[in-house]
Amino acid sequence: MTSYLIKRLLQSLFAVWGVVTLVFLILQLSGDPALLLAPEGATGEDIALIRSQLGLDRSMIVQYGHYFWDLLHFDLGRSFVQELPVTEIIASRIAYTLYLALAALVLAFCVGIPVGIITGIYRGKWIEKILIPFVLIGQSMPTFWTGILMIMFFAVRLGVLPASGADGFSSVIMPAISLGALSMATFARIFRTSIIEELNKDYVRAARAKGLSFFRILFLHIIRNASIPLITISALELAMLLAGAVIVETVFAWPGLGQLTVQAIESRDFLIVQALVLLGSMVYIFLNFIADILYSVVDPRIKLRGAEHE
Amino acid sequence: MNSESLEIERTLTKKSPLLSVMKELLKIWPLCLIFGVCILSAILAPLIAPMDPDAQNLLARLKPPGSLIKGQVYWLGSDQLGRDLLSRIIYGGRISIFIAFLSVTVSTSIGSWLGLMAGYYRGVAETVIMRIVDIVLSIPAILLAIITVAVLGPGLQNLIIVLGLTRWPRYARVAYGQSISVSKMNYIKSARFTGVSTSRILWRHIFPNIVAPLLVVATLEFGLMILFEAGLSFLGLGVQPPTASWGSILSIGRNYMGIAWWIATFPGICLFFLVLSVNMIGDYLRDRIDPRFKKR
Numbered sequence: 001m002t003s004y005l006i007k008r009l010l011q012s013l014f015a016v017w018g019v020v021t022l023v024f025l026i027l028q029l030s031g032d033p034a035l036l037l038a039p040e041g042a043t044g045e046d047i048a049l050i051r052s053q054l055g056l057d058r059s060m061i062v063q064y065g066h067y068f069w070d071l072l073h074f075d076l077g078r079s080f081v082q083e084l085p086v087t088e089i090i091a092s093r094i095a096y097t098l099y100l101a102l103a104a105l106v107l108a109f110c111v112g113i114p115v116g117i118i119t120g121i122y123r124g125k126w127i128e129k130i131l132i133p134f135v136l137i138g139q140s141m142p143t144f145w146t147g148i149l150m151i152m153f154f155a156v157r158l159g160v161l162p163a164s165g166a167d168g169f170s171s172v173i174m175p176a177i178s179l180g181a182l183s184m185a186t187f188a189r190i191f192r193t194s195i196i197e198e199l200n201k202d203y204v205r206a207a208r209a210k211g212l213s214f215f216r217i218l219f220l221h222i223i224r225n226a227s228i229p230l231i232t233i234s235a236l237e238l239a240m241l242l243a244g245a246v247i248v249e250t251v252f253a254w255p256g257l258g259q260l261t262v263q264a265i266e267s268r269d270f271l272i273v274q275a276l277v278l279l280g281s282m283v284y285i286f287l288n289f290i291a292d293i294l295y296s297v298v299d300p301r302i303k304l305r306g307a308e309h310e
Numbered sequence: 311m312n313s314e315s316l317e318i319e320r321t322l323t324k325k326s327p328l329l330s331v332m333k334e335l336l337k338i339w340p341l342c343l344i345f346g347v348c349i350l351s352a353i354l355a356p357l358i359a360p361m362d363p364d365a366q367n368l369l370a371r372l373k374p375p376g377s378l379i380k381g382q383v384y385w386l387g388s389d390q391l392g393r394d395l396l397s398r399i400i401y402g403g404r405i406s407i408f409i410a411f412l413s414v415t416v417s418t419s420i421g422s423w424l425g426l427m428a429g430y431y432r433g434v435a436e437t438v439i440m441r442i443v444d445i446v447l448s449i450p451a452i453l454l455a456i457i458t459v460a461v462l463g464p465g466l467q468n469l470i471i472v473l474g475l476t477r478w479p480r481y482a483r484v485a486y487g488q489s490i491s492v493s494k495m496n497y498i499k500s501a502r503f504t505g506v507s508t509s510r511i512l513w514r515h516i517f518p519n520i521v522a523p524l525l526v527v528a529t530l531e532f533g534l535m536i537l538f539e540a541g542l543s544f545l546g547l548g549v550q551p552p553t554a555s556w557g558s559i560l561s562i563g564r565n566y567m568g569i570a571w572w573i574a575t576f577p578g579i580c581l582f583f584l585v586l587s588v589n590m591i592g593d594y595l596r597d598r599i600d601p602r603f604k605k606r
Contacts, residue, residue, distance in 0.1 A: 011444070018445030023457065030461045140586035142537050144544050145578035148564055153573075156568050243450035247541050251564065262545055265460045277457045281449045288448070 004296060012289045019281040023274060024067055028060070036270050039080045050080070076275040081267050086275045090257065096166055097256030100249070101241040102192040103172050104180030106232065113230070114182040116191025117223065121195065131188075138185035147251035164253035171252075179248040183237045190233055194226035228298050235291035239284045291306060331525055334598045335591070342510045344587040348580070351418075352404040359397040360385070364552050367392035372570045387572040389562060399577050402554035409470055409548075409555075410535035418473025418528050421481025426520070428482070429489030431511060440486065443479040451476050455538065459547045469548045473535055484527050488520035526596045533588035540581055 030036045042050075051057050054077075070077070076086035100139040115135065119128045135233050154174060155163035162171045198204065199222065207217045249258030256277055264272035320323055336596060362427040370379040370392035377384045382424065428439040446454070454476045462468040469502060492498065492514060501511050537557075542548035543557030556577040563574025 014377045014441070015445055015448040019449055022445060022449070024463055029458075036461060136586065136590070137582075140533075142540055142581055142585070144541065145560060145574075145581065146536055148560065148567065148574045148578065152567050152571055165339055195512065209518050229460070239450070243452050246452055246456065247545065250545055261456060263458065265547065270460060273457060277449070277453045280453045284450050285448050 001296070005293065008289060008292055012285050015285045016282060017187075019285070020068065020071060023278055023281075024064055025199060027270075027274065032056075033270075034140050036268075037080065038268075040268050042080075049178065072277070076278075077271045079269050079271055081264075081269040086271050089260070089272060090275060090279065093255060093260050096254060097245050097249070097258060099166075100175055100254060100256055101238060102174060103176040104183065104241050105238055107176050108180040108183035108187050108237065109234075112187025113191050114227065115184070115188040117195055117218075119188065120192040120195025120226075121201070121218070135185045135188045138181040138188075141181055143178050143181065144247050144251050146181055147174065147248055150174045150178060152253070166254055166256075175248050175252040175254050178251070179241055182244070183241060186233065186237060187230065189270055190229055191226060194229055195222060198222045198226045230306065231298055232291040232295045234286045238267055239287040242283060243280055312365050328521065328525075328557070331522060331595060331599060334595060338591060338594050341587045341590050341594075344583055345591060348403060348584045348587075349407060351400055352407040355400045355404045356479070359394075359400045361394040361397045363397040363401040363554050364391060365393060372566065374570075375572050386576045387570065389559070389570070389573050390566060392395065394570060395559075395576060398559055399556070399580055401590060402556045402559055402577060403580060405466070405537055405549055405553060405555040405586075406539050406581075409473070409539045411531050412470045412541075413473030413477065413535050414528050414532050416470065417477040417531070418481050418524060420474070421478035422485040422517075422520070422524050424478070425482035425485025425487075426489050426517060429486040429514065430493055430508075432490075436486075439451040439482065443482050443486075446476065446479045452541070455542060456545075456547065459542065464542075464547045464550055466549055466553070469539065469542060472542075473538060477531060477535070479523060480527055480531060484523050485520055488523055489516050492519050522599045526592060526599055528590060529595060530592035533585045533592065536581065536585055536588070 010078070027036065028032050034054070034056045037054070038047045038050050055063055058066075074087060076090075078085050079089060115131055119131050122128050149175065150161045152159075154161040161174055162168075165171055165284050204217060204222065207221065207291060208214070245254075245256060246258035247262050248254070249256045250262050253259065257279075261276045263271060264270070264276070328390060367379070368391070370377070370382075370384060370388045372390055373379060373384050373386040373388045373392075373502070375385060375395075377387065382394075384394050384396070386399065388395055391399065424439050424443075434441040455472045458472045458476070459468060462471065499509060501515055506515075539548055539555065540557030540560065543555045544561045546561065549555040549558050559577040560574055560581075563570070563577070566573055
C-alpha cells in the first residue's frame with residue numbers, strides 16, 4: 001500500500017510540474033507575453049515596465065525559474081486590471097464555486113442514485129422505459145442550454161426562481177440542476193450497471209433462499225456493494241463540476257471562479273486566467289489522486305490488478 | 311496470448327473493421343438518419359437555406375416563428391437584427407459540424423500516430439509520449455481550451471487548433487493500448503522476421519487493426535467537440551460574429567430570453583438532437599466493436 005501511495009504521489013507531482021510547464025509554454029506561444037499581460041490601452045512604456053517588472057526581458061530559462069519559484073511560494077502575481085493580488089481576487093470568489101459544485105454534486109447523488117437503483121431493479125419494466133430517456137437527455141443536454149431553458153420557464157414565465165445572481169438558497173437551484181444534470185445521468189448509469197451486476201451474484205440468491213425479503217437484501221447488501229464505484233466516481237465528478245462551472249456561472253451570472261475566468265479573458269487580465277487554469281488543474285490532479293487512493297482502499301483487488309498491468 | 315488479443319484476432323479474421331462498423335450502423339438507422347440530416351443540411355446549406363444568414367432586415371426584428379414579412383416567411387422567427395433564424399441555424403450547423411469534423415481529424419491524426427509509435431517502439435518513445443499524454447489529460451479540457459484561446463485569440467482557425475491540440479491524448483491512449491496487443495501477435499512477429507519494413511508493418515498491418523476502436527472514440531469525441539465548440543462560442547471565445555454557429559446564436563438568445571424565446575430554443579434543439587444521436591451511435595458502436603466492452 002505504501003509503495004503504491006508513494007508511486008501515485010510521485011505521478012501526481014510529475015503531472016503538477018507538467019501542467020505548470022505547459023501553461024508557461026502556452027504563454028510563450030503568444031510571442032511576447034508582456035503584450036498579453038498588459039491591460040487594454042496600455043502604452044509602449046507600460047508594456048516595457050511590465051516586461052522589466054516581471055523579468056520578461058531575461059532569458060527563457062531564467063524566466064521559467066522565476067515563474068516556478070513564485071508559484072512555489074503561492075505568489076500568483078498582481079492583477080494589472082484590478083490592481084489587487086491575484087490570490088486575493090480568487091479567494092473572494094472561490095466559496096461561490098465550491099458552494100455551486102457541491103450543491104450540484106448533492107443533487108446528482110439524490111436524483112442519480114435512486115434512478116440507478118430503480119432502473120437496475122426494474123429492468124425491462126415500464127418504469128425503466130420512462131426513466132432511461134431522461135438519463136439520455138441529461139447526458140446530451142448542453143449545460144448552457146439547460147440553463148437558458150430553465151431561466152425562460154421558471155424565471156421569465158413563472159417567475160418563481162431568480163434568473164441570476166447568488167442571493168439566497170433559491171438562486172442556487174437552477175444553476176445546480178443545469179450543472180449537475182450530466183453527473184446525475186452518470187451516477188444513474190453507473191449505479192444501474194453496478195446494481196445489475198450485484199443482483200446476479202450468488203450471495204443474493206443465497207440470501208433469498210435463506211428467506212430474507214428482497215428489500216432487506218437490497219438495502220443491507222446490494223446497495224452497499226454497488227456503491228464502491230460511486231465513491232471514486234464522485235471525486236472525479238466533483239472535478240468535472242468545478243471545470244463545468246465556467247459555462248454555468250456565465251449563464252446565471254453566478255459570482256464564482258467560472259465567471260471570473262470569462263471576465264478575466266474579456267478584460268485581458270491574463271494573470272488571473274493563468275492562475276485559474278493552474279488552480280483548476282491542481283484541484284483536478286488532487287481529486288484524481290484521491291479517487292485512485294479511495295479506489296484501492298475500498299477494493300484492494302483493483303490496486304493489485306492495476307499493479308499487474310504495470 | 312491474452313483474451314483481448316484473441317478477441318481482436320478473431321474479429322480480424324472475420325471481416326474488415328470498417329465493413330463491420332458500416333454493418334452495425336445499419337441496425338440503428340433512425341439515429342443515423344438524424345445525424346445524416348444534420349450533415350446533409352450542413353453540406354447543402356447554400357441550397358436549402360431560405361435566406362442569406364447575414365442579411366439584416368430591421369423591419370423584421372425579433373419576429374416570432376412563422377411571421378410573414380414582405381413576402382418572406384421566417385419559419386423559425388428572426389433575431390435582433392432581423393436575420394432569418396432558420397437560415398442562421400442551417401449555416402451555424404455547417405460551421406459547428408465543420409469545426410468538430412476538422413478538430414476530430416486533427417486530434418485523431420496526432421493521437422493515433424503518437425499512440426501507435428509509443429505502442430510499437432516502447433522504451434523511450436513510450437515513456438516520453440505517454441507522460442505527455444498524462445500531463446495534457448491532467449488539465450480539464452475546457453480550461454486548456456480557454457487558456458489557449460486566451461493566448462491565441464478567438465476565431466475559427468484558432469478554435470480548430472485548440473480543440474485538435476487538446477483532445478489528441480484520448481486517441482493516443484487507445485491507439486497505444488491497441489497497438490501493444492496487436493504488436494504481440496504472431497503475424498506481426500512473422501512479418502518482422504521476413505524482413506517487412508517497419509513503416510509497412512505499422513501502416514499496413516497494425517494500423518488497420520486499431521482503426522475500429524479509434525473510430526468509436528472519434529464518434530464520441532465528435533459529439534463532445536460539437537458541445538465544446540458551442541460552449542466556447544457561447545462564452546464568446548469561439549466563432550466570432552457575424553458568423554453564425556449554434557453556440558453564438560444561443561449566446562444572443564440568452565439576451566432576448568424574455569421577448570424572443572425562439573432564438574435560444576431552436577439552435578438548442580438542433581444541438582441536443584445532433585449530440586444525442588452521435589452519443590448513442592458512439593455508445594452502440596463501442597458496445598459492439600470495442601473488444602474491451604464486448605467482454606462485459
